[in-house]
Amino acid sequence: MPHRVVALCLPGLVAFDLTAPGQAFQLASEPSGGPLYAFSSCSSGGAPVETTSGFTITPAGDLSCLRRAETIVVPGYAAVLDRPPADALDALRAAADRGARLLSVCTGAFAL
Numbered sequence: 001m002p003h004r005v006v007a008l009c010l011p012g013l014v015a016f017d018l019t020a021p022g023q024a025f026q027l028a029s030e031p032s033g034g035p036l037y038a039f040s041s042c043s044s045g046g047a048p049v050e051t052t053s054g055f056t057i058t059p060a061g062d063l064s065c066l067r068r069a070e071t072i073v074v075p076g077y078a079a080v081l082d083r084p085p086a087d088a089l090d091a092l093r094a095a096a097d098r099g100a101r102l103l104s105v106c107t108g109a110f111a112l
Helices: 015-027 063-067 086-097 106-110
Strands: 003-008 037-042 071-074 101-104
Touching (some): 003 063, 003 086, 015 037, 037 063, 071 086, 071 106, 086 101
Parallel strands (some): 003 037, 003 071, 071 101
16 A cells, blocks of 8 residues: 655645655655555645645645545645644644654745
């Protein structure tokens, strides 16, 4: 079973900060060609997220995806001086408490 990686997409998402880890995890494979990781994305309520690149993405699911994630990626986002949605922070805390790996890309560190 591939290791489950979920990216938390916050408002003002930096698209490159989502796609770079997505590409890395998606391409990693066993010598036999089998995937090492299953990469997906989520947002608060599963809602579409505006990016700083001028387009909107629709994540694969809502915050419940984080409950099954073994690794959580928090990509950069623009509004670093604004507190992320409370439900997203609660989900990150719960994941940390159960021992999930948490990593950020660039300004995603402000959420962590």
